[in-house]
Amino acid sequence: MNIFSHLSDRIIVPLKIAGIDISITNEIIVMWVAIFFIILFFYFGSKKTSIIPNRFQNLVEMYVLTLWENIEPIVQSRAWLPFFCGLFSLILFCNLLGGIPGIVPPTVNINFTATLALCIFLITQIVGIKQNGIKKYFLSFVPLDVPFWILIFIVPMEILSQLIRPFSLSIRLFANIFAGHAVTLTIIGLIFVFKSYWVLPGSLIGHVFISAFEVFVAFIQAFIFTFLSAFYIGSSLNLEEH
Amino acid sequence: MGEAYIGAGIAIGLAALGTGLGVGILAAKAMDGIARQPEAQNSIRTSMIIAITFIEAIALYALVIGLILATK
Numbered sequence: 198m199n200i201f202s203h204l205s206d207r208i209i210v211p212l213k214i215a216g217i218d219i220s221i222t223n224e225i226i227v228m229w230v231a232i233f234f235i236i237l238f239f240y241f242g243s244k245k246t247s248i249i250p251n252r253f254q255n256l257v258e259m260y261v262l263t264l265w266e267n268i269e270p271i272v273q274s275r276a277w278l279p280f281f282c283g284l285f286s287l288i289l290f291c292n293l294l295g296g297i298p299g300i301v302p303p304t305v306n307i308n309f310t311a312t313l314a315l316c317i318f319l320i321t322q323i324v325g326i327k328q329n330g331i332k333k334y335f336l337s338f339v340p341l342d343v344p345f346w347i348l349i350f351i352v353p354m355e356i357l358s359q360l361i362r363p364f365s366l367s368i369r370l371f372a373n374i375f376a377g378h379a380v381t382l383t384i385i386g387l388i389f390v391f392k393s394y395w396v397l398p399g400s401l402i403g404h405v406f407i408s409a410f411e412v413f414v415a416f417i418q419a420f421i422f423t424f425l426s427a428f429y430i431g432s433s434l435n436l437e438e439h
Numbered sequence: 440m441g442e443a444y445i446g447a448g449i450a451i452g453l454a455a456l457g458t459g460l461g462v463g464i465l466a467a468k469a470m471d472g473i474a475r476q477p478e479a480q481n482s483i484r485t486s487m488i489i490a491i492t493f494i495e496a497i498a499l500y501a502l503v504i505g506l507i508l509a510t511k
Contacts, residue, residue, distance in 0.1 A: 201510070365496075372499035373492075417492050424489075 200382050204305050204375065224303040231290035231303075238286075267424060271431035284313070285423040292374060292415030296408060304374040307367060314367035317426040321359075325433030337436045366425060373418045377411045447505035454501030461494040 206222040213219070242257030250258060261282055268281050288304065295302030303309040325334045338355040339348065384403045388396050469487040473480050 199510070201506075368500060368503060369496040372496065372503050376499055376502055417488065421489065421492050 200386050201379065203382055204301055204378055206301065206306060224301055224306055224309070227294055227300055228287075228291060228303045228309070231287065231294055234290050234294075235283075235286045264420075264423070267420075268427045271424075271427045273431070273435060277427075277430070281423050281427055284426065285419050288313075288370065288422055289415060289419035292419060293412070295374065295378065296411060296415070301378075302374065304370060305378055307371045310367040310371040311363070313370075313422070314363035317366065317429060318359075318363040321362075321429045321433045324430060325436070328434050329436055333436065334433070362429060366422065370418050370422050373414055377407070377414055381407050381411070443508045447508040450501045450508070451498075451505045454498040458494055458498035461497075462491055465490055465494065 206224045208220045208222055209226065210221040212221060239257065242254055245251075246254060261278075264282060264285055265278055268277070269275075272281075291302045291304050291309075294300055295304065328334075329337070338352055340351060343351065381404055384400050384407060388394075388400050465487065469483055472483050476483075
């Protein structure tokens with residue numbers, strides 16, 4: 198049996214509306230559980246706020262402020278805090294739930310990450326046009342102080358770099374989480390490959406180390422995704438004068 | 440069909456080579472920076488980790504290509 202079948206999605210509730218398959222898979226349910234945990238986390242973190250915070254409120258404050266410290270210099274507007282905090286929390290909690298054995302996080306499915314990246318792409322364009330006006334936004338692809346014959350190369354490059362962003366954004370998150378789970382499965386699979394109990398301690402210790410590394414990767418990748426989307430959105434919000 | 444497996448192996452091997460070189464150079468420069476200015480250790484470490492994840496992602500692109508080739 199193919200080892201990666203453990204990472205594929207299984208349909209739990211088949212659902213079809215107007216010819217579109219929107220079946221509820223196990224990954225969707227994991228995403229709902231993650232959203233539930235996010236709501237719990239922020240609800241109990243901000244229920245009884247006081248000047249002298251208790252431990253849990255301290256944790257939530259640290260979580261939000263550390264994220265915001267890194268993103269604020271880029272987007273320069275406090276209105277974006279809930280969006281980026283929600284994005285970061287969704288990816289982080291999904292990744293972390295994947296650490297539980299037998300649970301497939303939605304981030305190992307490229308459809309999930311691609312949807313997020315596509316949303317970021319659309320938000321980048323819409324916000325850029327809304328903030329700067331359609332003319333100024335598209336003129337920002339054209340640098341002013343270069344000769345005409347270089348423009349023929351530069352302008353397609355600028356447009357191409359905009360279009361490539363969602364691909365790199367989605368594949369980066371997907372591949373990192375998928376690779377981590379594939380490695381853990383492979384290490385556990387060694388027991389079945391060698392058909393011997395003597396491989397078990399090595400596999401178990403390896404699994405523990407890889408899992409610990411996966412927790413680190415879950416944080417880093419969630420942060421990288423949020424940071425890059427903030428960078429893209431921020432660069433279209435605050436256009437530099439060429 | 441056999442060629443696809445060879446291709447997948449070569450792809451991930453070359454990507455691992457490049458990524459290893461990249462991470463090696465990056466870590467060496469970061470160590471240089473920390474040795475020169477130990478008080479900047481924290482910020483150097485953070486930006487090094489972020490840069491490493493960017494470099495690692497390139498190897499993971501090759502992994503995706505390899506998986507596509509191998510499970511075709």
